[in-house]
Amino acid sequence: MxxxxxxxxxxxxxxxxxxxxxxxxxxxxxxxxxxxxxxxxxxxxxxxxxxxxxxxxxxxxxxxxxxxxxxxxxxxxxxxxxxxxxxxxxxxxxxxxIRLKPYAEHFIKELQQQNFLLALATTTSIHNIQRYQQNNPNIYQKIDFNTQFSLILTRENVTRIKPDPEVYLKTLAHFQITASECLIIEDSLVGVEAAHAAGIQVVAIYDEHSQHEQDQIRLKADYIVQDYKELLEVLNQQAVSSVWSKKI
Structure with missing residues (x-):
């Protein structure tokens, strides 16, 4: 993954x-x-x-x-x-x-410790993100969008929202990477479709409000996880495997 x-x-x-x-x-x-x-x-x-x-x-x-x-x-x-x-x-x-999904801040911290670059690509307005960061203690006490994310793209940065791939293609262009060097985490069908339209692998994380789309999400996503605790376990397992493979 x-x-x-x-x-x-x-x-x-x-x-x-x-x-x-x-x-x-x-x-x-x-x-x-x-x-x-x-x-x-x-x-x-x-x-x-x-x-x-x-x-x-x-x-x-x-x-x-x-x-x-x-x-x-x-x-x-x-x-x-x-x-x-x-x-x-x-x-x-x-x-x-509004609050973070459980274990999200731990997953983000571990990604940083493993030297991944982080991006946020959303149809939310920049004003909402700023409000979360400035006014919502459920969020600003746990993560800092401005310092932990190398790129934030909002609906002000695109002319077409998901499922159009524009926001993800802009992400690739910003970092000057190929689609194979990026992994997207999404919860909705339109998000999964946008990722695939950009040629990028996508992890679908469960959200109860996407329950009505779950069959299609499971069909189209590259990976399916229940929550960030599961993602964190996968990340740490792959890190350990990588260390051992280098030692062999």
């Missing part, structure tokens, strides 16, 4: 941080404020995923998603006003609720 790799590239939402379900909660609050209507969290996630995929080539897919909410729920607000409201609702969740 890690053999001959130079760069380990992480997705963020659902992969490095436990946030997909939180965004379902945020959108539930948003929809209720627009229409006074309650819909299931699974339906919210499904319609958001569908709309972001539909608008993935637009300059701001999330703005277009807010336009979809405006039309769907009959809001008098503009799509920009809805996007602003969504961000306002999200602030408490971004600052206090």
């Amino acid at each position: 890690f053999s001959n790799k130079k760069v380990i590239c992480f997705d963020l939402d659902g992969t490095l941080i436990d946030s997909v379900g939180i965004w379902n909660d945020i959108d539930a609050h948003l929809i209720e404020s627009l229409r006074g209507q309650n819909i299931s969290l699974s339906q919210i996630q499904q319609q958001r995923d569908q709309q972001l995929n539909l608008f993935r080539t637009h300059a701001d897919p999330y703005l277009e998603y807010c336009g979809f909410l405006k039309d769907s729920y009959g809001s008098a607000l503009s799509k920009q006003e809805i996007k602003t409201l969504r961000y306002t609702i999200s602030q408490h969740f971004l600052d206090q609720v």
Whole structure:
């Protein structure tokens, strides 16, 4: 899995941080404020995923998603006003609720000790990442995006979001490496598809909010793991094997 790799590239939402379900909660609050209507969290996630995929080539897919909410729920607000409201609702969740996936910080530390370069490639905005780093103790007390990651690419850095491979192709170009020298860690089907479209091997780490995609994820991912504890064990086992092979 890690053999001959130079760069380990992480997705963020659902992969490095436990946030997909939180965004379902945020959108539930948003929809209720627009229409006074309650819909299931699974339906919210499904319609958001569908709309972001539909608008993935637009300059701001999330703005277009807010336009979809405006039309769907009959809001008098503009799509920009809805996007602003969504961000306002999200602030408490971004600052206090979202947290790292278990053992993620230990895995990152071990990767650094083994001299891997780390990258973050996400459709999240740079403002959200900065907010996590500055305001969320669940995150900033455990990792530092600015010092531990050699490259951070966000939705501001691409014109097409996943499953388009643009963000991963930019990662390869930045480090001047081949696809075989990179390993991607993803949780979602669109992320796995983006990695494969870039010709890069991908590890799918389980996230309960991708459960509905698990059959396809398992079919398309190069490796499947349950959590970072399992990944950490694999990493350390390969490191030991490498040391012994050099001694023989």
